[in-house]
Amino acid sequence: MKVTQKGKSNGSSWIRTRALMIKESHQIIRDPSSLLIAFALPFIMLFLFGYGLSLDTNNLKIGVVMEDLSNDARSLAYAFANTSYFDARLGHSRKYFENELISGHIRGVIVIPQDFTENLRKGEVSPKLQVLSDGSEPNSATFVENYASGVFLTWLIANGYENATRTSPLLDVEPRFWFNPELSSRNTILPGCITIIIAIIGTLLTALVVAREWERGTMESLMVTPVKIREIIISKIVPYFILGMVSMLFSVAICMVLFGMPFRGSVFALCIISSAFLLVSLAGGLLISTLSKNQFVAAQASLVSAFLPTTLLSGFIFEIDSMPAILRAITWVVPASYFVPSLQTVFLAGDVWPVLLPATGIMMLIFILLFTITIMKSPKRLEAS
Amino acid sequence: MSHSTGIIRILALMVKEFHAVWRDKKTRFLLIFPPVVELIIFGYAATLDVKNVSIGILDEDNGPVAREVAQRIQGSTFFTKYHYLRGRSEIKNIIDTQKAMLVICFPQNLSQDVSSGKGSTVQVILDGRRTNSSQITLGYLSQIIGRYNIQLFESTSKHVIRPEIMIRTWFNPNKIYCWFTVPSLIGTIMAIEVIVITGLSVARERELGTFEQLLVSPLTQWEILIGKTAPSMIIGLLEGTFILVIAMIVFQIPFRGSFFYLYFSIPFYLLSIIAFGLFISSMAKTQQQAFLGIFVFIMPCFLLSGFMTPVENMPQWLQQLVVINPLKHFLVIVKGIFLKDMPFSDVVENIYPMIFISAATLPFATWMFRKRLG
Numbered sequence A: 001m002k003v004t005q006k007g008k009s010n011g012s013s014w015i016r017t018r019a020l021m022i023k024e025s026h027q028i029i030r031d032p033s034s035l036l037i038a039f040a041l042p043f044i045m046l047f048l049f050g051y052g053l054s055l056d057t058n059n060l061k062i063g064v065v066m067e068d069l070s071n072d073a074r075s076l077a078y079a080f081a082n083t084s085y086f087d088a089r090l091g092h093s094r095k096y097f098e099n100e101l102i103s104g105h106i107r108g109v110i111v112i113p114q115d116f117t118e119n120l121r122k123g124e125v126s127p128k129l130q131v132l133s134d135g136s137e138p139n140s141a142t143f144v145e146n147y148a149s150g151v152f153l154t155w156l157i158a159n160g161y162e163n164a165t166r167t168s169p170l171l172d173v174e175p176r177f178w179f180n181p182e183l184s185s186r187n188t189i190l191p192g193c194i195t196i197i198i199a200i201i202g203t204l205l206t207a208l209v210v211a212r213e214w215e216r217g218t219m220e221s222l223m224v225t226p227v228k229i230r231e232i233i234i235s236k237i238v239p240y241f242i243l244g245m246v247s248m249l250f251s252v253a254i255c256m257v258l259f260g261m262p263f264r265g266s267v268f269a270l271c272i273i274s275s276a277f278l279l280v281s282l283a284g285g286l287l288i289s290t291l292s293k294n295q296f297v298a299a300q301a302s303l304v305s306a307f308l309p310t311t312l313l314s315g316f317i318f319e320i321d322s323m324p325a326i327l328r329a330i331t332w333v334v335p336a337s338y339f340v341p342s343l344q345t346v347f348l349a350g351d352v353w354p355v356l357l358p359a360t361g362i363m364m365l366i367f368i369l370l371f372t373i374t375i376m377k378s379p380k381r382l383e384a385s
Numbered sequence B: 001m002s003h004s005t006g007i008i009r010i011l012a013l014m015v016k017e018f019h020a021v022w023r024d025k026k027t028r029f030l031l032i033f034p035p036v037v038e039l040i041i042f043g044y045a046a047t048l049d050v051k052n053v054s055i056g057i058l059d060e061d062n063g064p065v066a067r068e069v070a071q072r073i074q075g076s077t078f079f080t081k082y083h084y085l086r087g088r089s090e091i092k093n094i095i096d097t098q099k100a101m102l103v104i105c106f107p108q109n110l111s112q113d114v115s116s117g118k119g120s121t122v123q124v125i126l127d128g129r130r131t132n133s134s135q136i137t138l139g140y141l142s143q144i145i146g147r148y149n150i151q152l153f154e155s156t157s158k159h160v161i162r163p164e165i166m167i168r169t170w171f172n173p174n175k176i177y178c179w180f181t182v183p184s185l186i187g188t189i190m191a192i193e194v195i196v197i198t199g200l201s202v203a204r205e206r207e208l209g210t211f212e213q214l215l216v217s218p219l220t221q222w223e224i225l226i227g228k229t230a231p232s233m234i235i236g237l238l239e240g241t242f243i244l245v246i247a248m249i250v251f252q253i254p255f256r257g258s259f260f261y262l263y264f265s266i267p268f269y270l271l272s273i274i275a276f277g278l279f280i281s282s283m284a285k286t287q288q289q290a291f292l293g294i295f296v297f298i299m300p301c302f303l304l305s306g307f308m309t310p311v312e313n314m315p316q317w318l319q320q321l322v323v324i325n326p327l328k329h330f331l332v333i334v335k336g337i338f339l340k341d342m343p344f345s346d347v348v349e350n351i352y353p354m355i356f357i358s359a360a361t362l363p364f365a366t367w368m369f370r371k372r373l374g
Helices: A008-030 A032-052 A071-082 A094-103 A116-122 A138-158 A186-216 A218-223 A229-258 A267-292 A295-312 A325-331 A336-349 A353-377 B002-023 B025-045 B064-075 B089-096 B110-115 B131-156 B178-208 B211-216 B221-249 B259-283 B287-303 B316-324 B326-340 B344-373
Strands: A060-066 A086-091 A108-112 A128-134 A171-178 B053-059 B079-085 B102-106 B120-127 B164-170
Touching (some): A008 A032, A032 A186, A032 A229, A032 B287, A060 A071, A060 A094, A071 A086, A071 A108, A071 A116, A071 A138, A094 A108, A094 A128, A094 B326, A094 B344, A116 A128, A128 A138, A138 B131, A138 B164, A171 B131, A186 A218, A186 A229, A186 A267, A186 A295, A186 A336, A186 B131, A267 A295, A267 A336, A267 A353, A295 B025, A295 B178, A295 B287, A325 B025, A336 A353, A353 B089, B002 B178, B002 B221, B025 B178, B025 B221, B053 B064, B053 B089, B064 B102, B064 B110, B064 B131, B079 B089, B089 B102, B102 B131, B110 B120, B120 B131, B178 B211, B178 B221, B178 B259, B178 B287, B178 B326, B221 B344, B287 B326, B326 B344
Parallel strands (some): A060 A086, A060 A108, A171 B120, B053 B102
Antiparallel strands (some): A108 A128, B102 B120
16 A cells, blocks of 8 residues: 555554544444434435525515406406415505515515506506515515516416507517526525535534543643654544545435435536535634634634535525625635535536536645644644643 | 522622633633624625626627617626627536626527517526526516617607506615614524523533532522523623614614514513523533534524525425524514514514413423433
């Protein structure tokens, strides 16, 4: 093997590292909470994300106020009630629905005003429809407004008022959504969820485990042995790396089997990008625990530095391009912001190496940086600390 | 007499708890620093708005119509980066590598077909990996083209009757996303801080071995319970107030409702969170276990609250299940009072579930806590 070629002193280093790795692996296997995190956590998280998080806005609850009681107004109101975009209640009191909007029971109110039919029939004044939406949920408000316009126009055409809208526009738009034609937001969100799972296993778990060794003083016992700090760090990284990769593959399998996600890339590409991200996360966890040496602080610091940026600054729900310039600059050093698009690409588009390679390269750079800082910040001797 | 000494003992324990949190420099730092950073970063970052979109333009028409539409696209602030493509073969590359979120293709003879009245179609290819953003972008592009269509009509025919939709967005007329996020952060950050303080308080003592000392002190079980929970309640209130002030001063979000209603509902909310914290604390043997317990609680609480994505989008069975999430109810209250000047009846409607949650969890947590004490 590689090591034996390098001579004797390296050989004994390898033996020490291997012994430590075995000790570390035993610790993982014997501590049920580590295994719980590696297998139960992905399951629960994917379940929560897969069912709980959805940007597929349909069945928006709205109220339709019929101030006009003509057949046309009724027919339009039923059009709102029957579409799958809305879950509409019909009524006559504007005040009632406005209060429902305040209490958050509905997300929009559509008012068919008294002069609606009159204007529609006369064909001189434009028939007006009023839409009130709940701006305290800005995304839902946008969808209420867009869908309401859509339902209204469809109704006009279906009821022979097409001359009011003029048959078809001269310039039509034909959209095609590549990679995800059914526009299921789950296909975007689940790769984000896997990213969070890896970040948790990598950062939080290692940070806690190593900080615990510092707290209990077992780190000091290791330091008085001939083991070098580099060997300690490697022996910590390898077992958790394996744990993380197994857990990642398990998560991908759940996505495909349970949620029917397409997987258009190759397992090879998946392993390459995941290894890079997992290494960065592990290095981050080690650095945190080396600096804090305290479980409470390590836990909080991993939450702040790993979990929250992974959730919010990686672009899997909140678009990075929409953020202010300073935050966009911060996302350059958030490893997850490279991993999420790569993972989405491997799942939905395939092995697009021009996306995957630069992302992997940058993640590896961040890994080397974190790893070097960790070694530099690790006390070489007990007196030094 | 014994009643008043009981209060003194509780106060003494509370002072001790505050000291434990405050004297530790790292803990103190973590109580102040993360909420500020979270508030600022996530107040600006957590947005479902779409801005600064890159668009690819493929012009096979080379006529006035394509030029006009392209100019209108470049004139909008929505699209900020444009890539002109030389051929269809470049579409795949630019979408695959995410250099552009969408490509608009103007077909050959577009200008001719439009000016002759025959009509034509532009194809728009969007990156489905970014589901929500590409839908919003398409809506925006359709608006630009729709407005252009209307102009085309008005230049050809005289009598135009256009059905009008008057849209008004209440409470947040410009749909500024942080008006949604920042008030919600009052609820989420309070929850995180409170559950961390309560959840770790007992576990830390047990790990350090000072818990036995507490047990042999003259404090009764109830006094320990109150002395342990009251500080997190107070710290939670302070954190909430702090974020409220930042929201109003830094983010300039209008506070339209009643401070009284808000502060009336916060204790009910914190109590329901504290109950979970106590429960975790009494179960955990070490800080690490307590922290994992906190995480297992806070994750679903956070994700299934309506903060990340609306509760209405969840499947029906899950919507019924999230009724037990205190954060879900508190978010309705805090956003309602903040932006909508919610009346008291609506506030109470959302306090009830939190009272039920506390009524179910608090006795159980107390029982567990006391069992562990005994």
